[in-house]
Amino acid sequence: MIIAIDGGKRRISFSGTVRGLLEHLSLSPSSVVVMREGEIVTLDESLNNDDEVVIMSVLSGG
Amino acid sequence: MRCIHCSEKAVFETPPLCKSHFSEYFERTVLRTINDFKLIRKGENLAVASSGGKDSNVLLFVLKKLGFKVTALAINEGIGGYRSLLLDSLRKFCLQQEIPLKIYDFREEYGFGTDDIAGHGGVCRRCGTLRRRLINIKAASFDVIATGHNLDDELQSLMMNIVKNNHEVAARIGPSSGVFNSQEAARYGFTRRVKPLFFLSEKEVVIYALLNRIPMINASCPYSSSSMRRHLKIPISRMEDESPGIKRRIIRGFMKISGPLKKSYGSSRPNRCVICGQPSKSRICSACRIASEIEEKLANSH
Numbered sequence: 001m002i003i004a005i006d007g008g009k010r011r012i013s014f015s016g017t018v019r020g021l022l023e024h025l026s027l028s029p030s031s032v033v034v035m036r037e038g039e040i041v042t043l044d045e046s047l048n049n050d051d052e053v054v055i056m057s058v059l060s061g062g
Numbered sequence: 063m064r065c066i067h068c069s070e071k072a073v074f075e076t077p078p079l080c081k082s083h084f085s086e087y088f089e090r091t092v093l094r095t096i097n098d099f100k101l102i103r104k105g106e107n108l109a110v111a112s113s114g115g116k117d118s119n120v121l122l123f124v125l126k127k128l129g130f131k132v133t134a135l136a137i138n139e140g141i142g143g144y145r146s147l148l149l150d151s152l153r154k155f156c157l158q159q160e161i162p163l164k165i166y167d168f169r170e171e172y173g174f175g176t177d178d179i180a181g182h183g184g185v186c187r188r189c190g191t192l193r194r195r196l197i198n199i200k201a202a203s204f205d206v207i208a209t210g211h212n213l214d215d216e217l218q219s220l221m222m223n224i225v226k227n228n229h230e231v232a233a234r235i236g237p238s239s240g241v242f243n244s245q246e247a248a249r250y251g252f253t254r255r256v257k258p259l260f261f262l263s264e265k266e267v268v269i270y271a272l273l274n275r276i277p278m279i280n281a282s283c284p285y286s287s288s289s290m291r292r293h294l295k296i297p298i299s300r301m302e303d304e305s306p307g308i309k310r311r312i313i314r315g316f317m318k319i320s321g322p323l324k325k326s327y328g329s330s331r332p333n334r335c336v337i338c339g340q341p342s343k344s345r346i347c348s349a350c351r352i353a354s355e356i357e358e359k360l361a362n363s364h
Contacts, residue, residue, distance in 0.1 A: 007280065028296065028299040028300050028302075028303050029303050030263075030265060030299040030300075030302040030303050030306075031265070031295070031296065031299040033265065033268050033269060033272065035272075039073075040073040040074075040269060040272060040273075042063040042072050042073065042074070042075050042078070043063075043075055044063050045063070056268065058264045058265045058267075058268040059214075059264060059295045059296075059299070
């Protein structure tokens with residue numbers, strides 16, 4: 001799976017739900033929005049190892 | 063997960079809502095906040111304090127969509143490589159949305175920018191106070207100043223003010239803000255300050271921005287890394303993960319006690335700063351005190 005996060009991309013091996021991915025990455029679900037193919041995905045959705053996902057932080061830095 | 067109103071795929075969990083029902087919910091919440099707290103009256107001229115960030119862009123978009131007459135007021139406080147990015151994006155967004163935009167510059171108005179005062183301590187407090195004062199002055203011809211503060215901002219402010227023992231300031235937290243409440247502001251000729259996004263979380267603002275193609279620039283203020291507000295964001299998010307809806311419950315719970323709390327501090331006597339004429343609790347407002355301290359420090363360092 002390719003993950004785009006914080007302006008960078010990385011490859012990890014993962015299959016499971018969006019919630020599981022965030023747990024795996026130690027990210028708070030309330031602080032991010034996850035997208036696949038440009039569409040927002042909810043925490044219960046399944047992700048495959050060949051998916052490309054974008055994880056966007058919602059916490060402003062200002 | 064499916065939308066609770068239709069069979070479409072959900073884009074939001076609490077409650078499950080699809081794209082169109084989420085946008086509807088978001089806009090309804092803004093309108094309800096405006097109506098319940100009498101924030102804006104029909105036909106009033108609104109100045110939206112705009113940073114070029116997601117919150118004020120969303121506020122401009124949603125208020126215009128709801129039929130309000132909005133003008134974007136922005137401040138260039140002189141933070142190199144940060145504000146210029148946001149202001150470029152704001153110019154394009156306002157042009158595209160046909161929203162009038164006015165930009166004012168710290169260096170022209172005060173003679174220094176935020177980069178010039180870095181290293182003198184308390185940058186965020188000083189910069190924020192001076193920005194607020196400049197917006198107040200430039201929005202004097204408008205009926206209302208609307209700001210993009212969301213639920214997370216307000217909860218962070220509440221916790222910060224309690225931790226710092228600023229209970230009187232904490233008591234003023236609400237959809238209608240400023241030194242004076244709406245009625246007092248109107249009575250004494252000050253421009254009211256309102257927060258139509260008060261009950262919407264930062265995550266809801268981001269989802270609305272994504273669904274409506276509202277620009278979000280990924281830029282962080284270089285001075286915010288050490289601020290207490292920044293340190294509170296992650297623990298508050300973790301709290302929300304453990305107990306969905308807790309942020310809104312805390313703020314709503316606080317709103318029930320803030321009225322009596324405000325009264326316990328007595329009615330605020332409306333003063334004007336003797337230097338700038340802006341609302342102030344004391345003879346000289348904190349912005350004027352800060353500006354003169356900075357001018358003195360900069361003069362001594364040359």
